[in-house]
Amino acid sequence: MWRLFHRALSVLCPLLPGRIRFRTWKLLCSRRSRSWEPDGQAQRVEGHMYIKLSTLVRPSEGQVTDFIRKNTNIPVPIVIDNVTVDGQTALVLSELPGTTxxxxxxxxxxxxxxxxxxxxxxxxxxxxxxxxSPPSSGVCGWCDGPVRCERICMDSKPQGLWSSVDEFHTWMIARARITAPPDKSDEIWSCIRAVHSRLHRVRLxxxxxxxxxxxxxxxxxxxxxxx
Incomplete structure (x- = not known):
């Protein structure tokens, strides 16, 4: 029942003006936060839905979630709405059953x-x-966008794209030269060179x-x- 409701809502939402949708989700978020604590960036709301709403939420998150749902059997949420207004994105997702x-x-x-x-x-x-087959070329984020990953960017701005795996490895090695502690440089560099000499296919x-x-x-x- 809820799955049908979420699917119907995902079809109807794009028919409405973006600002009306955004204000509705923002109001629902603020009201339900009194009943349910936020779960990370997500706020649980009525209707078995979660809303992620902030400047940190990117439209690509909803786009890739929808792509995976349509092209695999991986259980991912239904993207009910994915709307950006004045630099803030409201991503509305169906709740998946289960306990973490x-x-x-x-x-x-x-x-x-x-x-x-x-x-x-x-x-x-x-x-x-x-x-x-990833809908992108080279090593990058979703649809040729930059990579937003703390393990790669190390708290700096998003990085990439890189045209090839070799170019990505070259960049990673150059970054490691700045961060490797000098007292263990030989041991660390041996590990770094081994890791970045491997061949990899680019995959989602x-x-x-x-x-x-x-x-x-x-x-x-x-x-x-x-x-």
Missing amino acids: VREIHRDSGVSDEQAAKLSRQLARLLASLRSL THNDLSPCRLALNVLSPGPSDRG
Whole structure:
């Protein structure tokens, strides 16, 4: 029932003016924050939905989520709305069923059997994601955009794109020359050179998988866990 509602809402929202949609989501966010604490950047609201609304939210997040939902069997939310007004983006997503692995681990722990099953299922899901041809050229963010990743940019502004894997590795090595501690330079440089001498294919991937983003329902057999 809720899935049908979310799908219908995702069709109707683009028919309305952007500012009206944005103000509606902003009002709903502010009212529901009194009932539900924010979950990271996301605010849970009525209707089994989450809203991410700030200058830090990028339209590309909704675009890539919708692309993955349409092109794989990976369970991702329905993008109900993705509207930007005056530099702020409101991304509205359907709620996925389940309890995060982080919560289960904190409350009762995850058994070895559950961890092994989760590992196998994640491997299949990621294989499905990486089998897609990325809609971009070179090493970059979504649709030739810059890479926004603290592990790569190290708190600096977004970086990229790089026209090839070799160019990306060259940039990473140059950055490492600035950050490598001098007292262990030989040991560190040996590791850096080994890592950046490997050949890689450019594929879509998720750069921020964590227990708070993995739901327990992934541990149970479902459509993506059969066959």
